[in-house]
Amino acid sequence: MFENEVDYRIAKWILRNLHHMEVISDDELLKAWRKTAEHYNSPFSELDEIGVSPGEEVNADGESNED
Numbered sequence: 001m002f003e004n005e006v007d008y009r010i011a012k013w014i015l016r017n018l019h020h021m022e023v024i025s026d027d028e029l030l031k032a033w034r035k036t037a038e039h040y041n042s043p044f045s046e047l048d049e050i051g052v053s054p055g056e057e058v059n060a061d062g063e064s065n066e067d
Contacts, residue, residue: 008042 012033019029 004040005042008040
C-alpha cells in the first residue's frame with residue numbers, strides 16, 4: 001500500500017543529496033520534486049512544501065521564515 005510513498009521519499013532523499021553536493025541547482029531540485037510527486041502520486045506528498053525553496057522554512061500557518 002505504501003510502496004509509492006517509500007519510493008517517493010527515497011527519490012526526494014536522493015534529489016536532496018544531489019542538491020547538497022551541488023550537482024543540481026535550486027530550480028532543478030524544485031522541478032524534480034514536482035515531477036517526482038506527480039510520478040509517484042504518493043498519498044502524503046500533499047503534506048510536503050514542494051514550492052518552497054531549499055533551506056527556506058515554513059510555519060504551520062504557511063508563512064515563510066526567510067532570514
